[in-house]
Amino acid sequence: MRWISSTVTEPITILSPIRTEAEAALRQYLEGLRNDGRPSPLSRVGGTHFARWVIVSHFVQDTSQPHDDYLEHRYLLFTSNVDGPAGAYIKRLCRVMLPEARQIWGRCAGCSPSVTEAELAAYLSSCQTKTGLFFSAYPQASVDDVRHCLNTRERMIQFVIKTQALSPSSTRVAFIKEFPA
């Protein structure tokens, strides 16, 4: 039962005000993170299941609203579904991808482009918004658990295909070899 760990996935929601003059450059930077086939910097941050950066320019104003509700700044929304605890994840993110994080949150009000790891972690924590309801289809599985089990499943599918014509004896030997304890 390797995959059942004590890890519980948690949501992180961070909203940071973007400095007005920096929005276009921030958008360009975020949209270019995968240029030339580069992997996302988030792939280096262990425990990240899914994450996104979203630039929120405004709230949609519905005409049935009695009053409009405008944003003073554009906001950068960062959400991540992570192996908890969230505080440790934020510190890990700041440590592992500090250069990229400076390019991103360094364009936000209240965060210097030369922010230190510890300052950035404090800044991100201060910009967090509490999640009301969180749904996970597999709340007890860490990223490593998921990848391990997906690997087992892939190998099992290939094994079943490969051993269709083998005798029970050969299948048993091959199975024990393919899936070591």
Next chain:
Amino acid sequence: MNATNPEITKVDASTARAGTVPAGPPDQRKVPTLTGANQSDGNLASTTTGTQTRNLDGVAIAITVFSTVRWWGPYWLKILFAYLSAAPKSLTTLRDLSFIHFARWTIVRDLPRGDHEKTRVKLKYPHLLFESNFNGGWEEYIDAFSYVLTPGMAAFWGSSYGFPGALPTGRFKSYIHANEVSASHYYSAYPDYTTTMVVSALELDPKVAAFRARAVSMSDEQFAAEWSAFLTASSRNL
């Protein structure tokens, strides 16, 4: 908040749903289209399933929606969230849909100002942030939500201004399109796998480990019989 800020898309629920130009400053008008009236740089490609490519990583799709909530909405939503959190079986339908990895609903009442004192500015209205990480097509996702979770949709979005009801789905899709914000960067740790594949793999792994432990001491005849039974039992996970 600043009442003179022109950074706004004004959407009349009825006209947006009819596909006409919503009100608002001319340079900010956005027309609901197949890919939505959502916030982007206006130059995003979209797939045939109606998903903008920056909301994709492999087969994983991101959806991010903000809706403006009536004053009483947070009170109702907090009760709803507390009930659903305390009775996780109530989310079984969501789990049974089997195409959602993670989803969240967050009430945003204030935002950081970005000053050194780390103060927050209170919004005139509360806003409901919904985000989901799923697989399949955008249209199919909203359809499934609308048809399978019709009462649930009203429970979550009934307090939001402009919510047209979950059915018929065309109006609800227009509503979500109008309130959706495109991601600038989206990441999945296992982009090639659907929710069903992940859940199946998590179920299969301990079964394989348990069978392997028993297989070591089986005779060939016993293995032949149990292997067949194991494959039958595990077929839904493969």
